[in-house]
Amino acid sequence: MDFDGRRPVRTTFRLLAPGKWRLAAATLAFAVKDSPIWLLPLLTANIIDVVVQHRPVAQLWLNAAVLAVILLQNIPMHMLWVRQMSLIVRHLGTDLRSDLAGRLQQLSIAFHTKAGASLLQTKLVRDVENVEMMLQQVAASGTSAILTLLGALTLTALRVPQFVPLFLLVVPCTAGLVAMVRRRSGARNEEFRRRVEELSARVDEMAHLMPITRAHALEQEAVHRMRGTVEEVRAAGLRLDMVNGRFGAMSWVTYQLLGAACLVAAGWAAWSGFAPVSAGDVVLLSTYFAVLTSSVIGLFGLAPIITKGLESIRSIGEVLSAPDLELNEGKQRVATVRGAIALEGVGYRYPDSPAPALAGIDLTVAEGETVAFVGPSGSGKSTMLNLLIGFIRPSEGRVLLDGEDMERIDLRSYRKFVSVVPQEPVLFDGTIWDNVTYGLAGQTEETVTRALRDANALEFVEDLPHGWDTVVGERGALLSGGQRQRLAIARALVRDPRVLLLDEATSALDSESEALVQEALTRLMRGRTTFVVAHRLATIRGADRIAVLAGGRLAELGTHEQLLAAGGLFARLHGLQSV
Known part of the structure; x- marks a missing residue:
């Protein structure tokens, strides 16, 4: 258009x-x-x-x-x-x-x-x-x-x-x-629109903060924050109405x-x-x-x-008319993905940021290998995942997929072979079947059943009143955190990805749920190139290699045992969690 x-x-x-x-x-x-x-x-x-x-x-x-x-x-x-x-x-x-x-x-x-x-x-x-x-x-x-x-x-x-x-x-x-x-009302209309947009953002924020607000008895503080924005909308609306009324x-x-x-x-x-x-x-x-x-x-x-x-x-x-597009048109489409990924001198700086989020990263990952990223907060772990899935492009260096520069690849075709399991699973207000098979029409009952079983989700799904036809509610509100995460794993299993990204997938779960999810993740990771971000270092003991990030740079790289024996940053982080 x-x-x-x-x-x-x-x-x-x-x-x-x-x-x-x-x-x-x-x-x-x-x-x-x-x-x-x-x-x-x-x-x-x-x-x-x-x-x-x-x-x-x-x-x-x-x-x-x-x-x-x-x-x-x-x-x-x-x-x-x-x-x-x-x-x-x-x-x-x-x-x-x-x-x-x-x-x-x-x-x-x-x-x-x-x-x-x-x-x-x-x-x-x-x-x-x-x-x-x-x-x-x-x-x-x-x-x-x-x-x-x-x-x-x-x-x-x-x-x-x-x-x-x-x-x-x-x-x-x-x-x-x-x-x-028109001259006077135009400026007032723009001001009013901006204030309404701010109010909409504030309402969304208030809804997300509701559990924290109630838990800490901050209802009056929330009302006060909202009242300030509402007053700005009222004042802008009054100025607009007065202009229109005068004329x-x-x-x-x-x-x-x-x-x-x-x-x-x-x-x-x-x-x-x-x-x-x-x-x-x-x-x-x-x-x-x-x-x-x-x-x-x-x-x-x-x-x-x-x-x-x-x-x-x-x-x-x-x-x-926003120019901030992910440009894929005309680029090479990939029909198959083996999962071999290499980062060569990769760096990334966020707009208006004084320091780079990543700098000088060199890392080669073999097909089917599991690499975990650990490090203090702000070390660049999430930025690394965003680079690997192609949400952001390197400011310097390049990322290779099966030997091909990802800058020349249509990332939409690559992502058909990728699955992401985030810390907060993303579910929509539909049935369990719809959520597990999202974007994959024509899946058989056998395929979905196997995915639910491998994700340790089949038992609780069969106990629900309508089985996989049960509606999960907005953002999966009718399910527990562990149940939502296991459905997210089942969704990844149905896609049969070649590259898997796990972003602190068990950090928000209780011990029993974490054990079920960890077991399901082990099945999911088998034979796939996997990148894991984790704060709990005990959950990545089985990773082939662990990449330790500090200040946006690759500080250490090795197996769990090698890094402990080295006595460096990983050993210190591990010691803090073992106390």
Whole structure:
């Protein structure tokens, strides 16, 4: 999608371009169904003149028949317009959300970490809803106001052309007021959007911290933190409302004064003979101006909605135009992976970080070997895993997969042979079957049963009321920590990976659960290239080699026994945990 958030008006027209013929049909249907608004004053004037001037009664019945027809046609034409506009707006909203979801899958992990889930959720839900609302409101109120303006001016020019200049005063007044409100309201809308995004992030944080908050009796502190953000939203919303209200009042007074002037002018013209104005014409002119005033006020009232919608397009553009992409297109796809990995002079520095997270790492891992990474907090263990899975690219040096530089590989094809078991298993609100086979359609019952058995999960799954059709709840909330972790291992087993990454997979478990999970992990690791990050050094005794990181550098490398015998950093860490 050609989406430029910096030019929201142009982008809006581009979004509507694919449905231009449907939009034309909807506009035509609206013009027909809305015709009573600007035809009724004319028919009313005709009927008044028939009565006042004692014209033939047949003219009365003719105007009544026309009146009935234009009123009855409103039902079918209105439904036609609703259907066409609904298809346009709903399709556009669906396309925007789909494009946002697709772009989020392409953006780097660093972007997601910086943006946060709640902020992206706001863009995907609230901002797209604002764009839909803008289009719906403009299609209804905006089209009605424009058609009423054109209809009133045309019929006035045909019947009493002397009053056209007075009617045209509405246009510059509207343009001036809309320009003023857009300039002032635009800044206030952007401020309000930022505050709402901050509130969304704060709500997400509060939900995640709820167990800690309750455990430490910090409810009042949490409320105080939330109240500060809510107050900022209130203040920003109040400033926005005051801007909109001020200009709304100015527009209403301006148009009422113009309406009163039109009525007095029409009455004076009829009384003085300045223009051939009949009694019906006086009603027609005053009614037209009242309708015109109402329509223009409605059009003016759209300014905040349009400004809000355009600001949401800018917000959506922050994602759709974000440059922080994981670039895979056109790179070599791998059909098989053996699992031999080598790091040659690898270093990585996070943006705006004064020191590198990793520097000068040289490490060769054979196919099927298990390597554990240990070290103090901040030594670079998590950064190492992110490099091995390709979430980040080396700032210097290179990572080789089966002898091929990963910089030249389509990482999506590589990751089909990779499984990750994190410290906090990631489950979604679906069945156990759906979670275990996530992304792998067509798995047989035999395959899933074997994976659950090897993950030490089959027994507890069979004890559940609906077996593997049991819904686990949001983030697996209906299961224990050990059960969630064993399902994560079963998910990895189903994928039959060649490269396995374990990120402190047992650190959050009790002793009994840890024993079951460790046994399942041993089965999972067999015959696969495995990288393990662990704080509990006892859990990596069976690793082929242990890489000890310190300050982003490889300080020691060897087996468990070799490193203990060396008496270096690993031995000191082991001694601290043995106390």
